Amino acid sequence: MIRIKKAGRVTAAVLAAGAVTALAGAPAQAAPVSPGTAGWTADLSTVDTDDVNVAAAGGTLTLADAAWHRTARVFAGSEGSLITAEHALGTPANRVSAQVSAETPKGTTVEVDVRGRTGADDWTEWTPAGTAFRTGVSSVQVRLSLHSDTDGVRPVVRGVSLSADTAPQVNALAATAALTYRVYGTREGLVGGTTANGHTIVSHDHFVSFPSGKSVSPKGTGNYTARVCRTDGSKCEYAPVWEIGPWNERDDYWNPASVRSEFKDLPQGKPEAQAAYLDGYNNRKDDSGRTVQNPAGIDLADGVFWDGLGMSDNGYVNVTYLWTGTGPAGTVKTAGSPMNVRASASTSAAIKGLAANYAKVTIECYVNGDSVTGTFGTSTIWDRIGPGHYVSDTYLQTGSDLPVAPHC
Template identity: 40%
Template structure:
């Protein structure tokens, strides 16, 4: 949900409804069509709701503080490394909420206090995780202009809450429809603020089951050939709070929808350059744009919906003069970059200068199997369960992988650990030794034989 500060002669407390219907809606009744023999598409269960804990600042949060009953940007001079903006930036990743039943729709009621300069913005994103442990993308809560009304004069603190659509099949602009049913919901608040006067007073979330999941079975991860630039910027801080190291391994993409929390590989890409492929987590936002999820189809792409899937806006602007040759912030685009590579990733895939790479956005494919964390650096993935088999990719550092099945293969020893188990990773079409799966068991629990 985008809540922009409204010009005003004095501060007001504004409340905005993002994502679905108002909190506390009762169980929906069958539609009139149901009496005529038509199957009702109404929601079958009442929503569950909970207040977000804004007081808890953790290592996943970036440049925010909680003081005097509100969340705000801590330092207005801070900017994410890859995406240059003119406003102070901060983000809070809230604790996941475990639910008793599957849901696929979420709503949020946000109460903010904003200055009158019109330069502040607060965004709420949500995502969900299935029982298998795979997260959906972060989904923005509605669009600009869908905010609730500001509090009336003399009623500061009394936020208004808007109404969403009553029919779950006709999702309104305030509806976040997750691509599949989930049992865990998480929210993220992002603030842009020049003056440092914007305050987030409260956030309340609710979730419910709507229609069946909209993703189709058998989907493969999206792959695109895009222009890559070297991020560099050692010592700077990324959008997820990571301090960039020499020879670092991560990437930046021009959208927050696939931004991993600090230290995790929940959203990772496979980058294939002239020399080899590497899998790296998405830890920064950029280059050029910040709302250009070009790997998504037009129906779900956040902005620049008239561009083909896989075409970054910066590339279209540079090559064909799209958007007057400018990015989403109005800057003249000087190269067609659709991805930034940290130094270690940049050189590891074989680039010595900015150039074209093939990128697979691993979270966009079917999340079959079970997700596990990994450990180690430069971990090789093989075509078969043996070190003599050709290498198909590398895991540059700790990340999260999806394991479809496992086999007994070559017995190997690493750091004093010996194991003959190998996990098949469908996103890469290859096997990795179970030694590098960060669990206690040598034979992965809950994973079938191949």
């Protein structure tokens, strides 16, 4: 579901970082980086295929098309985003702050989110700049999001100064199994539209959407992947998170209250839309003031909805937020189509669902089974990626020719 911005909203991410932001189109100057911290500036000169509706010119960044709407659900205004190259830190840190020099006419905002690398292919969630991660990180990426409520009106970013330090940690990240919650799922549709990470939606597409930007994977990746299953467990799909919605845009409901962005009084695992629709929470409104019409906590692209899960109508599903757990992992690499997930290590075993290209899956253990030739050669190794879910290791990029998990 598409984000609809409130006019004149203050950007929490920028304020949390101590940024100086222009008002009513007046230029603002970035404050100097705090002494004693590692400092650098964001490169605003290069825009590539991972970025969405932004243009760089003369060292500034703005919306490429100030009247561009990602899908038919957006009727006015525009948005865009740029993800910077990974920046290695001199020493590990758990907080990155940003100071922004920008022109922000009325109805426009600039937001700065950061994420940190915690392993070879492991990242923290995207976090508002100035907010501490729950673990130390060795390198970071920065995501700049530009928004306008009015067609033709653009914010202009002239510079972003960044600094890394270590802050007192709250709820340090511990090794744990990924979180699973039962939430209401709706079909995304919107073929021909554009997702939050710049992917053009195609027929029978394979991705999912949550009502928070914290878990959006950059285009062509599955750093944040969900396992979505029918409530009877008969069919599941492993799919990357590429979109923001449904309803809210800051409701990372899977997180505990200490780090949940909004609606901290709700139980962990309960989407705000569910509470609004079923319990009358927040006067039945979402965070943009719209009356919530269903209790959805996840949107499913058509391929996930129809092909992976075999659903014919919206309904409850069991969702595992795989990035919230730890353990060996691999990334699905196919020629493009999803791969079958089997009930055992055999090409003739029952199909339990699908694993989408780019999905990052947890490898619980491995067994030997049928020989398969795939993206990474020929092998008899099969990886168990969930309860009774097996895929050939030849389609998983693990960084090793040997098993990365113990034998089952």
